[in-house]
Amino acid sequence: MARYTGPKQKLARRYREPIFGPSKALERKGYPPGQHGKNKRGKLSNFGVQLLEKQKAKFIYGILERQFRRIFAKAARMKGSTGDNLIKLLEARLDNTVYRLGFATTRRGARQLVGHKHIVVNGRVINIPSYQLKAGDVVEVRESDKSLQTVTEALSASRAKNYSWLELNKQELKGKFLHFPERADVPENIQERLIVELYSR
Numbered sequence: 239m240a241r242y243t244g245p246k247q248k249l250a251r252r253y254r255e256p257i258f259g260p261s262k263a264l265e266r267k268g269y270p271p272g273q274h275g276k277n278k279r280g281k282l283s284n285f286g287v288q289l290l291e292k293q294k295a296k297f298i299y300g301i302l303e304r305q306f307r308r309i310f311a312k313a314a315r316m317k318g319s320t321g322d323n324l325i326k327l328l329e330a331r332l333d334n335t336v337y338r339l340g341f342a343t344t345r346r347g348a349r350q351l352v353g354h355k356h357i358v359v360n361g362r363v364i365n366i367p368s369y370q371l372k373a374g375d376v377v378e379v380r381e382s383d384k385s386l387q388t389v390t391e392a393l394s395a396s397r398a399k400n401y402s403w404l405e406l407n408k409q410e411l412k413g414k415f416l417h418f419p420e421r422a423d424v425p426e427n428i429q430e431r432l433i434v435e436l437y438s439r
Contacts, residue, residue, distance in 0.1 A: 249297055288436035295428050299328050300345050305368065310437055319421075321430030326418040329403075332359065333367035335377055339406050339413040340399075343392045356383040371415040378412035 282290070296306050313323035328334065333349040336357055342348035349367045351357055357364060358380050359371070371377070379389055393408055400406070403419040421430075 285436070285439075288432045291429050291432040292436050295328070295426075295430075295433060298345075298426055298428065299331070299334060300349060301328075301368075307437075310433070314437075321434045322421045324430055324433065325421055325424055325426075325428065327370065329419050329424060330371045330415070331367065332357065332364060332369040332371060332377070335371055335404065335413070335415055338399075338401055338404055339377065340393050340395070340408075341379060341389050341411070343395060347388065347392070351379075351389070356380050356386065356389075373415065373417045375415045376412060377415065378410065384411050 292306075296302065301309070309327050310320075310324055313327055314320045316323045329338075333345060333352050336342055336348035336351055337345045341357075342351055352367045352369075353365055355363050355365045356379060358378050359369065360376055363380065379386070383389070389411065393411070401419070402423050403416050405414040405416055407413065
């Protein structure tokens, strides 16, 4: 499946946020990339601001345009706020949950774990990163892969955090998706209202 493979630090500098994790580039160069990055740029239009926010969300979750549009359409059909529903659906992706549980240090690494069949959901191997989890689903590292160095190193790293919608058993390398998260509990700096406005044009 297609995915973004370009320079990550340029994107971090463009959005002025470490969207792919800690970025030394932001510390060294606190301005946008390109030869005119240091100069004052023209003010963005409303459309430009909305588009940048949508692009940022796509890069954070590692999703391309067509798939992002499908997720947005599904969020719009659900009851409640479309913006909140969008974040809930993005967080319920299998690759994102593997990352949140701490089995991988990045979403890209989590996507690779899923794609290489190292992850089991409810006792069944799932190799689709976009697989949508439901409340009560159990996500774990495949029994034969529990000694994988990348997984053990990721779990031992201090970045692993506790999230209210997930339950983690570090000893068994197993986690449970308890429920869809509330928007206030999701730490990503995304203004989903701007994305809704963009697609409502």
